[in-house]
Each structure stands twice: as structure tokens, then as C-alpha cells.
Amino acid sequence: MKILICEDDTMTLKALEHKLKKEGYEIISAKDGKSACDILSEQNDIDLLLTDLHMPVLSGLELISFLRGKLQSNMPIVMLTRVGLEETVLQAFELGADDYITKPFNPDELAIRIKRLLLKNKSSL
Amino acid sequence: MNKRFIQLRFILNIVLITFISLIANLPVYPASEKESAELVLQRERDYEKRIIWGERFFSLHLDALALKQFERANKIKPGAYFPQYRIKQVTLRLNQSQNRFVSEFIFDFNKPGFLITALILVIVFSITSMVIALATALINRNNMMRAEKRKQYLLEEYQTMLVNYLFATEINQEFISKIKKISNNKFNRRILIDQMIDLSITLTGEEKEKLKNLYLLLGLDKDSYKRAMSRKWHIKAKGFRELAFMNIPSANKEIRRCLTSRNDILRMEAQFATIRLYPDNSFEFLEQLKKRYTLWEQLNVYETITFHQLNLPDFDHLLKSTNDSIVMFSLRMIRIFQLRNTFNTMLELLSHKSAEIRNQAIHVMGALKINDCLPQLKRIYKTETYENCLEIIKAIASINDESMLGFLKLVLDKEDDVQLQIEAAMAINKLGIKGSDTLNKLLTSDYKNYQIIVKHVLDKRIN
Known part of the structure; x- marks a missing residue:
């Protein structure tokens, strides 16, 4: 399973990469929304997008809307966000995000959520 | 002869x-x-x-x-x-x-010799100082660039090392000895602490515990403690933050002492550390605060409460504070966290000496849609300031209770101020069919010329 992680904070990105690699996923990472868009346009075999909502160049919301709108993809999307940004989260859900997790996050919880989403997506196909 | x-x-x-x-x-x-x-x-x-x-x-x-x-x-x-x-x-x-044209051209100013000598000395001194300053700046810049490069390199290395350590299933002794060796150097330790703080902000659960244990194992808590005890406020503030993030309550006394510091930033960091480190009496400082509790401080505390999902202080008790800024903060928090159980104390605030607090209390009651406060709001309307009267009408509109129709009609009828009339008409309009019927009746009424106000309120393009 291939996961695209889009996160501008290096430390968080490394932690996510490490945790998810350990869980057996293949990881592609992007440091901003624009690079993630490019990767998503070029690669069709990505199974899940894990994205931060606040990023430079292109925000997480724009990335979700690009994925759901332009690329017409049903790939599961998990958002990483801060506490207290409920409105943004609601906006993201409206745009088509599937789940979200708030920072600080428990890496085990994240792994479980991702696993659940991927399984759900696989069974629906 | x-x-x-x-x-x-x-x-x-x-x-x-x-x-x-x-x-x-x-x-x-x-x-x-x-x-x-x-x-x-x-x-x-x-x-x-x-x-x-x-x-x-x-x-x-x-x-x-x-x-x-x-x-x-x-x-x-x-x-x-x-x-x-x-x-x-x-x-x-x-x-x-x-013969000495060039030298004369430079030095012969047709002035007495001693003046020329003095001038030459001044010029030589200035040029020398300039050269020294330039050299120092260049060396410093070079050093800073080198330090930055080194920092970047170490950042990469430490991030990978820490992540590897945190997600490893077994404790790697080789890693421990390597990182211990690294942390012998003050500069390296500084970077390591920053990275660990960064990680502690992002992670929770088992990994965070592991991180804290590593922090203690490397003795980095002593560094943070030293910083917390520093005489320089900015170092002290950083020390407080590190201890707070790593959950190490060693500098308790110093943190509490700084809760009343004159320095805004230091005071805020002490407040933040107190909230994080001492959950049992984390908001005690709000009761002791004699100074004005600035909006910036309020915002910081609010952010800390929400970000770390901390238990809320007893705002009902804080509403009785003699410090008006604390009362204002409590009212704001009551509105945000929808604490309706503080209603009785808020009612008492309607007779507070500060008009600003009364205004905020009215606003909060309206925002929380507390119907029970309506008779009290009606009662104080006559004696309130203009701004508070406006707030009362807005609160009534927000609570949206049909029983207030008579009062609102009275305001629309008796008040001379157009803004109050508009707010009252808007409040009536919010009451649903009964309200809009009332407004339509008023529109055709010959009793008083409400037409402009009612038309304005009913105009969907405006409201």
C-alpha cells in the first residue's frame, strides 16, 4: 500500500514516515501542497493521502479539492490538524476528506485509523 | 656792492x-x-x-x-x-x-601643523576602527553561517536518530551511547533539546513518554532548569517553556515567583508552565493576579487550554474576582465553552460597577441564550448606558423569546434613537411569524411613522 504524506514540518514528516513505514506501507512525501498535487497527477497507484491542513504554496483544503475535483479520485484522505480548528475541519469534510487527527497525535492511533480507512476502501471497491 | x-x-x-x-x-x-x-x-x-x-x-x-x-x-x-x-x-x-606634489596635495591644507597632525590621527583611527569592525562583522557572519550549516546538518541527523529511537521496538544501547557522546557538547545539546521539544509538541502516548525518559537520561532537564534559573529573562522564559513541554516540575518555585513578573513575556511563560505542570491548581494565579490581565495573556491561556485539552478553571468563582480583567476573561471563556451553570453569578454582574463588565455579561447571556435572564435585562434597560441598552436588545434578539415582543414594541415606540429602534425591529423580526406579522402591522399603522425602519429591517438585501 502506498501512502502520500504531505506535511511541511520536517520533524512531524519524519515521525510519520517512520511510523507508517514500520507499519509496512510504502511512503511518498511532499513538503507542500503543490508538490503533492504534482505527485498525485503523475502517480495513479497511491492508496491514501495523509495531509496537513496548513501548508505553504497550496493548503490542505486546496489539495483535497484538487484531488476530489480535478482528479475525481476516491482515494481516502486523512487530515492532520491542530485543536481548535473545527471550522476548517468541517470545511475539509465538506470537500471530501474522510478522517482527521489532531496534533499532538498518538502514532498508534493514526496507524489504526489509516488501516481502517484502507480496509474500508478496499472492501468498497 | x-x-x-x-x-x-x-x-x-x-x-x-x-x-x-x-x-x-x-x-x-x-x-x-x-x-x-x-x-x-x-x-x-x-x-x-x-x-x-x-x-x-x-x-x-x-x-x-x-x-x-x-x-x-x-x-x-x-x-x-x-x-x-x-x-x-x-x-x-x-x-x-x-617635488612632493602628491603628499602635499593630501596633507597641505594651509592649516597649522598640529591641526593637520590631529586630523591625520583621527582619520587613521577611523579607518582602522572601520577595518576592524568590518573584519569582525565578516568573521561573525562567517561563524554564524558555519554554525547555521552545522545546525542544519545536526538537525537532520538528530531528527533521524530521535525518530529511529522513538519507533524502535527495543532500546538500542548503541544509540544511547552515541547520543550521550553527542550531548557532551553544549551546542549539540541545545539543538537536541529543540528537536525534542518539537517532537513533544507533535506526539502523544508511548512515544512522548519515551522522549521524556530520554530527556532525563541525557540530563537535559538540568540544562532546562539552569536556563529557568538564569538572570536573563529571555533565557529564563525558554527554560520555563522547555520544562513545561517536557513536563518536568523542578523549577516550581521560580515559575511561581515569575507569575507576577513585570515582564509580560516572562509572566506569560510562567503562566503557561504553571498550567501545564501543576494541573491541580494550574489557574490559581488568576485569583492572585493584581495587574491587568492583558488580551494577549488571555489568548495564550485560551490556546493552552484548547490545545492541551486541559480542565477548565472554576470560572464561576473567578467571576467574583476584584480584578476586572479577570472577570472579563472569565466571561469570554464562559461564552466560548458554553458554561451555562454560571448563570446566577452572571446575573449578579448585571449590577457590577463597571459598564464594560455589565455589557460583556449581557452579551454572554445572549450568546448562551439564557431565557431566565430576560426579566432582569428588561428591568435594567432603563438605567443602563446607551451601549448596554443596544447589547440588551441584541441579547433579547439572540435569545429569541416571544414573551419579549411587548417590550421590543415598547422600545421601538418609545425610543428616539434610530439604532435602538432598528435593533428592536430586528429582534421582533427574529421572533418568527408572530414577529413578522407585528412588523407588517406596524408598516401599515398610522399611529407613528415606523415605515422607514421596518422597511429597512424587512429588506432581505440588507439584513
């Missing part, structure tokens, strides 16, 4: 003239000689003048001008020694200046 007489007469004339001249102190010259004596006098004055000017120019090192003056003086008195002596000196100086 006649010839002898003439000779005698001539001699007598001369004797007489000489005598009279002596008496009159006049030069004893005949008419033509007098003229020549005046000429001599004139030349003497001219000579003196040339010498004086020549000397002036000479002392000012205006050699060309001095030479001219002395040459004229020499023409007037060709045999005089002094002009010739000066001509020699000036010519010598002029020759020297021609």
Missing part, C-alpha cells in the same frame, strides 16, 4: 628757513625735496605693508602669495635683508612642495 648784498641776503634767507623749519619740526628741504621725502615715506609704508602681508601668507603656508609680497618688498628696498631671506625660504618651500 649790490652783488655782495644779494649773496648776503641769500645766505640770510637759508638761515632763516632752516631756523623756521627746525622750529616747525619740518624736514629742511626745499619744495622739490619735500615731494621726494613724501615719496620715500610712501615707499616705506608700502614696504612695511608688503612685509606684514608676506608674513601673514607665510605663516598660513600660502607660499605663492607670500613670495609675491616679499618680491614686491624687495623691489621697494632692494638692499633689505629680510625680504631676501624670506624669498629664499619661500622658494625653498615651493620647490619642496613641487
Whole structure:
């Protein structure tokens, strides 16, 4: 399973990469929304997008809307966000995000959520 | 005989003239000689003048001008020694200046020597200082760039190391000894602490515990403690933050002492640390605060509460604070966290001496849609300030209770202020069908001309 992680904070990105690699996923990472868009346009075999909502160049919301709108993809999307940004989260859900997790996050919880989403997506196909 | 007489007469004339001249102190010259004596006098004055000017120019090192003056003086008195002596000196100086044109061009300002020397010293000193400053700046910049490069390199390395450690299933002793070796250096330790703080903000659960244990194992808590005890406020503030994030309550006394610090940033960091580190009495400082609790501080505490999902303080109790800014903060928090159980204390605030607090209390009651406060709001309406009256109408509109229709109609009818009338009409409109019916009736009523206000309120393009 291939996961695209889009996160501008290096430390968080490394932690996510490490945790998810350990869980057996293949990881592609992007440091901003624009690079993630490019990767998503070029690669069709990505199974899940894990994205931060606040990023430079292109925000997480724009990335979700690009994925759901332009690329017409049903790939599961998990958002990483801060506490207290409920409105943004609601906006993201409206745009088509599937789940979200708030920072600080428990890496085990994240792994479980991702696993659940991927399984759900696989069974629906 | 006649010839002898003439000779005698001539001699007598001369004797007489000489005598009279002596008496009159006049030069004893005949008419033509007098003229020549005046000429001599004139030349003497001219000579003196040339010498004086020549000397002036000479002392000012205006050699060309001095030479001219002395040459004229020499023409007037060709045999005089002094002009010739000066001509020699000036010519010598002029020759020297021609030979040393460049140096003279730089140094000869036609000023006294000591001034030139002083100026030269000042210039040399300035240039030297400038060169030293420039060199220092360049060296510093170079050092900073090197430090930054090193920091970047270490950041990458430490991030990978820490992540590897945190997600490893077993504790890697090799890693522990390697990281211990690294943390011997103060600079490296600093970077390591920053990275660990970064990670502690992002992660929770088992990994965070592991991170804290590593922090303690490397003795980094001692570094943070030292910083917390530093005399410099900015270092102290950083120390507080590190201890708070790593959940190490060692600097308790110092943190509590700084809760009343005059320094806003330090005080805020102490508040943040207190909230994070001492959950049992984390908001105790709000009760003790005598100073104005700034909006910035309020925002920080609010952010800390939400970000770390902390238990809320007893805002009901804080509403009774003598510090108005604390009361305002409590009211804001009551609104945000929808704490309706504080209603009774909020009612008491409607008779608070501060109009601003009364206004905020009315606003919060409206925002929380507390119906029970309506009779009280109605009662105080007459005695309130204009701003608070507006807030009361807005609160009533927000609570949206049909029982207030009569009161709102009264406001619309009795008030002269258009803004109050508009707010009242808007509140009526919010009451649903009953409200809009009332407004439509008022629109056709001849009793008073409400038409403009009601039309404005009913205009969907505006409201």
C-alpha cells in the first residue's frame, strides 16, 4: 500500500514516515501542497493521502479539492490538524476528506485509523 | 656792492628757513625735496605693508602669495635683508612642495601643523576602527553561517536518530551511547533539546513518554532548569517553556515567583508552565493576579487550554474576582465553552460597577441564550448606558423569546434613537411569524411613522 504524506514540518514528516513505514506501507512525501498535487497527477497507484491542513504554496483544503475535483479520485484522505480548528475541519469534510487527527497525535492511533480507512476502501471497491 | 648784498641776503634767507623749519619740526628741504621725502615715506609704508602681508601668507603656508609680497618688498628696498631671506625660504618651500606634489596635495591644507597632525590621527583611527569592525562583522557572519550549516546538518541527523529511537521496538544501547557522546557538547545539546521539544509538541502516548525518559537520561532537564534559573529573562522564559513541554516540575518555585513578573513575556511563560505542570491548581494565579490581565495573556491561556485539552478553571468563582480583567476573561471563556451553570453569578454582574463588565455579561447571556435572564435585562434597560441598552436588545434578539415582543414594541415606540429602534425591529423580526406579522402591522399603522425602519429591517438585501 502506498501512502502520500504531505506535511511541511520536517520533524512531524519524519515521525510519520517512520511510523507508517514500520507499519509496512510504502511512503511518498511532499513538503507542500503543490508538490503533492504534482505527485498525485503523475502517480495513479497511491492508496491514501495523509495531509496537513496548513501548508505553504497550496493548503490542505486546496489539495483535497484538487484531488476530489480535478482528479475525481476516491482515494481516502486523512487530515492532520491542530485543536481548535473545527471550522476548517468541517470545511475539509465538506470537500471530501474522510478522517482527521489532531496534533499532538498518538502514532498508534493514526496507524489504526489509516488501516481502517484502507480496509474500508478496499472492501468498497 | 649790490652783488655782495644779494649773496648776503641769500645766505640770510637759508638761515632763516632752516631756523623756521627746525622750529616747525619740518624736514629742511626745499619744495622739490619735500615731494621726494613724501615719496620715500610712501615707499616705506608700502614696504612695511608688503612685509606684514608676506608674513601673514607665510605663516598660513600660502607660499605663492607670500613670495609675491616679499618680491614686491624687495623691489621697494632692494638692499633689505629680510625680504631676501624670506624669498629664499619661500622658494625653498615651493620647490619642496613641487617635488612632493602628491603628499602635499593630501596633507597641505594651509592649516597649522598640529591641526593637520590631529586630523591625520583621527582619520587613521577611523579607518582602522572601520577595518576592524568590518573584519569582525565578516568573521561573525562567517561563524554564524558555519554554525547555521552545522545546525542544519545536526538537525537532520538528530531528527533521524530521535525518530529511529522513538519507533524502535527495543532500546538500542548503541544509540544511547552515541547520543550521550553527542550531548557532551553544549551546542549539540541545545539543538537536541529543540528537536525534542518539537517532537513533544507533535506526539502523544508511548512515544512522548519515551522522549521524556530520554530527556532525563541525557540530563537535559538540568540544562532546562539552569536556563529557568538564569538572570536573563529571555533565557529564563525558554527554560520555563522547555520544562513545561517536557513536563518536568523542578523549577516550581521560580515559575511561581515569575507569575507576577513585570515582564509580560516572562509572566506569560510562567503562566503557561504553571498550567501545564501543576494541573491541580494550574489557574490559581488568576485569583492572585493584581495587574491587568492583558488580551494577549488571555489568548495564550485560551490556546493552552484548547490545545492541551486541559480542565477548565472554576470560572464561576473567578467571576467574583476584584480584578476586572479577570472577570472579563472569565466571561469570554464562559461564552466560548458554553458554561451555562454560571448563570446566577452572571446575573449578579448585571449590577457590577463597571459598564464594560455589565455589557460583556449581557452579551454572554445572549450568546448562551439564557431565557431566565430576560426579566432582569428588561428591568435594567432603563438605567443602563446607551451601549448596554443596544447589547440588551441584541441579547433579547439572540435569545429569541416571544414573551419579549411587548417590550421590543415598547422600545421601538418609545425610543428616539434610530439604532435602538432598528435593533428592536430586528429582534421582533427574529421572533418568527408572530414577529413578522407585528412588523407588517406596524408598516401599515398610522399611529407613528415606523415605515422607514421596518422597511429597512424587512429588506432581505440588507439584513
